[in-house]
Structures are given as structure tokens and as C-alpha cells.
Amino acid sequence: MNKREFIKLAGLAGVAAIANPSGLFAGEQHKDLLAAKAPFELPPLPYAAGALEPNIDQLTMEIHHGKHHAAYVKNLNDALKSSPLASKSLAQILSAVTAAAPAIRNNGGGHYNHSLFWSLLSPTKTAPSAKLKSAITAAFGSDEAFRQKFGDAAKGVFGSGWAWLIVKKGGQLAITSTPNQDNPLMTHLAKEPGTPILGLDVWEHAYYLKHQNKRPDYIAAFWNVVNWEKVSALYEEALRK
Ligand code: MN
Numbered sequence: 089m090n091k092r093e094f095i096k097l098a099g100l101a102g103v104a105a106i107a108n109p110s111g112l113f114a115g116e117q118h119k120d121l122l123a124a125k126a127p128f129e130l131p132p133l134p135y136a137a138g139a140l141e142p143n144i145d146q147l148t149m150e151i152h153h154g155k156h157h158a159a160y161v162k163n164l165n166d167a168l169k170s171s172p173l174a175s176k177s178l179a180q181i182l183s184a185v186t187a188a189a190p191a192i193r194n195n196g197g198g199h200y201n202h203s204l205f206w207s208l209l210s211p212t213k214t215a216p217s218a219k220l221k222s223a224i225t226a227a228f229g230s231d232e233a234f235r236q237k238f239g240d241a242a243k244g245v246f247g248s249g250w251a252w253l254i255v256k257k258g259g260q261l262a263i264t265s266t267p268n269q270d271n272p273l274m275t276h277l278a279k280e281p282g283t284p285i286l287g288l289d290v291w292e293h294a295y296y297l298k299h300q301n302k303r304p305d306y307i308a309a310f311w312n313v314v315n316w317e318k319v320s321a322l323y324e325e326a327l328r329k
Contacts, residue, residue, distance in 0.1 A: 118322060121203050122179035128167045130161045131203050139211035143309040146300045153206065156293055160198030160269070167191035182273040193277065197269030201250060205289055210315035215315075217320035227261040238288070239307045241265045248291040253319075255326035256281030283326035286319050 117201075117312060133153055138146035168174045173181050178200055185193045185256060216224070221231070228234035241263050242251035249267040256262055264280040272282045288310055295306035 090228070113210065114309065118207070118240050121200070123177050123264070125177055126174060127165045128159050128161050128178070128199055129325070131206070133197040133206050135209075139210055140313050143312045144209070144295075147294065148293075150291060151297075152289075157198070160195045162250055163191060164195035164199050167195060179273065182271065184278045188237060193274070194269050197274065199285060200273070201269055201271055201289065204284065207318055208286060208315050209313045210318070211313065211316050212317040212319075214314070216316040217323070218318045220316075220323045221314075223261055228263075235311060236297050237263050238286075241305070242288050242290050242307050243303060251288045251290060252282075252284045253286035254280065254284050256282045259327055282309055283322075283327055283329060285322040298314045305325050307328075 130153075133149065137153065140149065156267070158266060167189075169182075171189065172323065173184060173192060176184065181196050182200060184329065185196060187193065214243040224231060224234045228237055238251055242265070245251065245265050245267070247267070249265055250269075250271065251265045251271055252263065254262050254264055254272045262280060262282060264278070264282070266272065266274075266278055266303065270277050272278045272284050273278060273286070275281045290303060290306075295303065299306045299309075
């Protein structure tokens with residue numbers, strides 16, 4: 089490719105990025121994540137690693153995505169080589185996995201959770217849809233009460249894990265948490281199964297460089313970068329299931 093062609097291509101990619109402001113895995117692309125099969129690949133971040141500064145710092149994003157997430161992808165592919173789940177989609181793997189397959193549990197969860205997490209963050213300010221807003225008010229009383237309860241779930245994870253906003257089978261919203269890299273799609277393992285539409289990684293690797301032991305500061309910073317357009321799209325997708 090010559091320089092002129094490269095500039096033209098780069099320009100087109102820029103247009104595509106503007107046309108898809110909610111980033112990777114918006115709408116159909118989240119279905120692509122769930123439908124994907126081995127060998128799994130590390131998805132690119134849908135924004136620059138430093139784009140979430142000062143709320144989430146660039147070095148944390150680089151290590152979190154380029155080292156931690158990359159390792160989950162590699163280890164998942166390795167573990168699947170000798171597994172009966174090898175030919176299954178990521179959605180099928182997550183719903184079938186049990187405590188008897190710890191490498192697939194930890195790395196399959198790690199790959200899904202992080203792929204989702206990157207798409208749930210945004211450098212630009214977004215707002216939830218009117219429908220999601222009223223569902224949150226109906227379920228939790230108010231937006232503040234929701235954030236309080238979600239934050240309590242995140243603070244309450246002992247050691248490493250995730251806090252989640254999920255859509256339950258009947259369409260109701262609920263807040264839950266999971267240890268390590270488990271998630272609510274793991275029907276055999278989650279205390280409250282459902283479809284995640286918002287998740288917060290509270291492993292120390294997600295915040296220690298900037299916030300050290302102050303997990304509440306990290307949770308407060310997280311609210312500044314939530315991609316509510318994406319959460320709203322996932323809510324619609326979950327209701328259609
Ligand atoms: Mn993580």
C-alpha cells in the first residue's frame with residue numbers, strides 16, 4: 089500500500105469510528121462476541137488507552153488490556169484444546185462451564201468480562217435511554233439509590249471479582265456480584281444468573297496503580313466514564329432474549 093492509499097484508508101477508519109460512537113460490541117457486535125469460537129482474539133480497545141484519563145489512567149489501561157486480558161485469551165485458547173467445549177461459542181462455554189474446568193471458567197470469564205468492560209466505558213459523556221432510566225428508578229427507587237447499591241456490591245466483593253447490573257429472566261433489573269472472573273452468564277456457578285448490562289472490575293489490577301487500596305475512589309471515578317448508550321443498547325438486547 090502506498091502512502092496515499094494508507095491516508096485514504098485511515099480516513100475511512102476515522103469516519104467509521106465517528107459513525108459508531110459507542111465503540112466495539114455495540115448492538116450486533118455484542119452478539120458477535122457471544123457467538124465467537126476458538127481461537128479467541130484480543131479485541132482492540134474502542135478508544136485510546138489514555139482516553140479515560142484522569143478517571144482511569146493510561147498505564148493501567150495498557151497493562152489491563154495488553155497483559156491481563158491478553159493472558160486470559162491465550163490461556164482460554166490453550167485450555168480449550170483438550171476440552172469437549174472446544175467447538176462451542178463463548179456463550180455456550182460460559183453457560184456450560186462448571187467448577188470441574190477451572191482454566192476455562194477463569195479464562196473464559198476473563199475474556200468475556202473484559203471484552204464487555206472495555207465497551208462499557210467511554211471518554212465522552214453519555215446518558216441512559218429514557219426506558220432504562222425508568223427501569224432503574226422502578227427497580228431501585230432512584231438513580232442515587234441504584235448507584236449506592238451497585239457501589240456497595242462492588243465494595244463488598246472480598247478480594248477479586250466483579251459487580252454487575254443484570255437483566256433477569258423475567259426482564260427485571262438486579263444488582264449482583266461474582267468472585268474472580270465468574271459472571272452471571274455462568275448458570276452453574278453464579279448465585280444470581282442473568283444477562284449483564286453493566287459490570288465493574290474490582291480486581292486490584294484494575295485500580296491499584298492510581299488508587300492503591302482506595303477502591304471507593306475507583307468506583308466514584310468509574311461513574312464518570314460509564315458508556316450509558318452501550319448499557320441502554322445491552323438492556324434492549326437482553327429484553328429481546
Ligand atoms: Mn481485570
